[in-house]
Amino acid sequence: MIEKKKINQPVFPFTAIVGQEEMKLALQLNVIDPKIGGVMIMGDRGTGKSTTIRAIADLLPEIEVIKDDPFNSSPEDNPNSEIAKIKTPMIDLPLGATEDRVCGTIDIEKALTDGVKAFEPGLLAKANRGILYVDEVNLLDDHLVDILLDSAASGINTVEREGISIRHPARFVLVGSGNPEEGELRPQLLDRFGMHAVIKTVKDPKLRVKVVEERTLFDADPQFWISKYNDEQENLKNRIVEARKLISKVKISDDFKLKISQVCSELDVDGLRGDIVTNRASKAYAAFQKRQEVTFEDIEKVITLCLRHRLRKDPLETIDSGDKVQKVFEKIFDK
Template identity: 50%
Template sequence: MIGAYPFSAVVGLDDLKLALILNAVSPRVGGVLVRGEKGTAKSTIVRALAAQLPGVKVIAGCRFSCDPAEPDPACPDGPHGTGESGQERPAALVELPVGASEDRLVGALDIERALTEGVRAFEPGLLAAAHRGVLYVDEVNLLHDHLVDLLLDAAALGTCFVERESVSVRHAARFLLVGTMNPEEGELRPQLLDRFGLTVEVRASRNPDERAEVVRRRLAFDADPASFAAGWAEQEAALARRIAEARERVTKVVLPDARLRQIAAVCAAFEVDGLRADLVTANAAVAHAAWRGGAEVTAEDVRAAARLSLPHRRRRDPFDAPGLDESRLDDLLAEHGGDEPDGPDGGPDGSGGPGDSDGPEGPADSGDAPESGSAEGSVRAGSDEGDSHDDGAGASAAPGASDGNGTPPDLPAAEPYRVRPFQVPGLGDGASGRRSRARTPNGRTTGSRVPAGRLQRPHLPATLRAAAPYQRERGRSGPGLLVRDTDLREAVREGKEGNLVLFVVDASGSMAARQRMREVKAAVLGLLLDAYQRRDKVGLITFRGSTAELVLPPTSSVEVGAARLRELPTGGRTPLAAGLRRAAEVLRVERLRDPARRPLLVVVTDGRATSGSDVAASAALLAGTAAVVVDCESGPVRLGLALDLAARLGAPVVRLDAPAAGGGLGGLGGLVRDHRTDYRKAV
C-alpha cells in the first residue's frame, strides 16, 4: 500500500503548512478550510498531516477511542474504570465522503436486527472514528445539507447524538475538522464556514523553477514511494519532534492583556460577526508563539493568527471573495499595539511559516516562495466601491453608445433585489436543497413502502401493521410480535430539493439603450443570491448580436456567476430564438449529466426578437420545462411581447418595474430594493 506523501516534501504553500501545524500544536484553534483551484496539492498535504500528529492513548477494545486517564462516563462501550490499561495508536485521519449517508456519519442502530432478532446493536460512524483525531472532508462545499447540520452539532457540542426509533445513544466526538474545496464549485454555508478556525487560499505557483520542483518530486514519489519517503524521513522526524515540543509548551505560553486587547481591536475594526473570531485568533496566536519557541504572545504572533483567522469571516454576502487587507492589518496592529511586526508575514524572521531555516524543509526548498493566496480587499456587488459608473454616469450615456469596439459600455449592477421563491411544479427526487418539493432522505414522513434493498429508514408503525395480521398463523404464543423480513417497511419522506436555475438574459442593444441593463443585472443578482440560499446550481446564457453564448456553465458557485454578470457586455440586435435554442441544448446535456436535478428556466427579456429564426419553434423545444419570464419592457407604450413568449413557454410573467415607481422588481421582488438580504440569516 502506498503511504502518504511526506509533509516536508510539499513545495511552497507556507501559509497552508502553518495553518495545519498550528492546529496540530493546539486543537483549540478549530480546524482549517483550504480553498483553491484544482491540482494544488490540497488533499495531499492534508493527508500528510496525520503522520505528524502525536499518538493518542486509548482504552483497549473501546470503539470510541476513550482516554484511559479520562474516560467518557457515557461511552456506549463503557462504563470504563479509571484504572483500565491503555494502548497508544496513531492519531486517526478519517475521511468523510461527500456522498456519505447520515447513518455512515453518526452511526446506525440496526433496526432490522432489533425487529427480527430482538438485538439492540449500534454500529459507530465516522464521527466516532474521528474522535481525538482529524475529520477530513474533501470537496466540503458539496456536502449535503443534512450532513452539514450533523457536523455543526457535533463540532459545537463535542458530542454525537444518535436518535433512532425511541433509542438514544450519545458519545464524545471531538475532532480537528479539515476541509478542502474549489470555490468554482460553490460556496460553503455561512454557519459551517464560521466553524473552521482558519482558512487558506492556495494557488499554483507561477514560478517555473518551483513548478518544475513540484513535478520532479511527485514523479520521484510515484516511481518509488518507499525510497522517496526514506529520503525525507529526517525532516519528517524533526517536524514531528518540533510539533510535540510545541504541544507541551503551548499551555505555558502567556497571552498578555495588551495583546488580547490588540486582538479584540483588530477583530472589531474588520467588523467580523460574533466573538468566535477573537477566540480563534487568540488561540492561534498562542499556538504560533509555542511553535516558534516563545514564552509570550507578541505582535508577530497576533499578525500571523489574524491573517489566517479573519479572511473568511469578513464576507458580507456570497458575492464577496474572502480576503484581508494586510496593510490595514499592519496599521491596526501598530495603532493598538504600539509596535510594528518584524516581517511582512508575521514570523520572527519575516517568513511566518514552517519553511523557516530551522523548519522541516529540505535543501531544495530554500528558494521556495510563500504562497499567501489570500485576496486583498473585495468589492461587493453593487457597492459604492464597485459602482464608480453610478446612476448619473449611466444615465448620461447615449443610447447605443460604444466603447470604440462596437460594444456599448458595461453598466454596473444596482443593489441585488430580494425575490420571492419560485418552485418547479410536482414532486422530484433531486439533490438536497431548499427550493422545490421532493422525496428526500430527510424531511416530514408522508408514507411508507417496501424497501428495495437494505432497510435504510425504518417506519416502525407501518412495519407493525404489516406484521400484525399474521401473528396467529406464525404461532405467536407470548408477548411481542413475530416479525419477518417481508413485514419491514421504510419511511417515505418529503423535503426540499435544489434545482438547476438556468438564466437566459437579453443583453442586446434594446436593453442597453433604455438603461435597463443595470436593473436587469440587479434582478439577476437577486435571483443568484436566492439560488445560493436554496442550494441550486446556476447557469447563465446571454444573447446579443446574432448568437447566444453560455457564459456560465451550470455550477454551484454563484460567486462566479456574479462575476460573469458584472463583466457582461451589451449591444447589438436581439436573437431571442438563438437564446432559447441554446437553453434547450444546455438543459438536454444537463439531463444526461444529472438526471435527478430538475431545471427552472428564467428568461429575462423585453420580448423583442430583431434577428434569428422563429421564436415559436425555438420555444417549442422547451416544452415541459418549468420556466419564469421576467418582463423588462418599459415606457408608456408596451407591446406585451414578453407575455406572448410566456404563453408559448407556459410560464408565469413577472415585471421589472422602474425603481422610480417604488415597485422594485414588482411581482418578482415584493420587497423594496434598498433593504439588502442578510444571507447569513436566510440560510
C-alpha cells in the same frame, strides 16, 4: 472467501511539500490545538490539498487507546483497561455519505426486544482523537456540514432514534477542502471553521519544476524518498509534540487581546469567534516557536487565516479579504 489485505500506501512526507505555506501552517496549528476549530482549504484543483492533509496525519505520533474500543478512547477513561497503540486516525468522509454513515445507527429492533442499546458506530466515532477530512465540503449537504461542525465544536456526537439516545466522544480536527469555482459554503457555516487557507497554483516556473521533480522521484521509489526526509519529519513531529505540552503555559497580554478585538470590530466581524480563534491560534504559533509569550509577529502570522472568511461579502469591493484584514491589522497595531 478470500480475505482482503489492507495495503498501506506510502504517504508523501509533509516536510517535502513545496510551497503552500498557508495550508501547512493552518494544519500544524490545528493539530497543536484542535480547539482552534478546524480549517477550510479553498483552492484550484491539483494544488496538493489532499496530499498535504494526508501527510500531516501521517506525521503525527501514535496515540494510546483502549484496545478494541470503537471510539479510540484514551486509557485515562478506564485505567484498568488493556492498552493498544494506533496511528492518529485520518478518516475520509465520502461526498455521498448518509447521516447514518456519518453519525452511526441504533438497531431499534434489538434495543426493544433485547433491552440493549445496539449501536453501530459511524465515521465520527472512528475519527475521535484524529482528523476528519471532507473533500469538496462545499458540495456536501448543509445539514451534514452542520452535524460535523456541531460535533467538532462540542467534542460529542449524539444519535437519537425512536426515543433512544446515545452519546459518544467525537473530538477531531475537521478539515474541509474545495474548489471556489464549484461554489462557496454558506457564510454561517464558513464562519464556524476556525481558519481559512487560500491555495493558489504555483506560478513560478522553477518552483513548478521542483514540485514535479519531487513527485516524480517519490512515485519512482517511495520508500527511498521517505527515508530521505526521516530526520526532518522526526524534528517536526517533536516540535508539534512539544508545542502541545507548552501551549497551556502560553500567555497573551491584555493589550494584544484588546487590539485583536479592535481589528475584529473594525472589520465588522459578527460574533466573537474571530476574536477567540485569533487568540488561540496566536498562542499555538507561539508554542510552536517554543515561546511562552505571544508576540506581535505571532498575531501577524495567523490573523488573516483566522478572519478572512468572516468578512461580509461586498460585490463592489475590489480589495481581497486577506489584504483587507492585513491592512486593518497594520493600522490597529501601528505597524
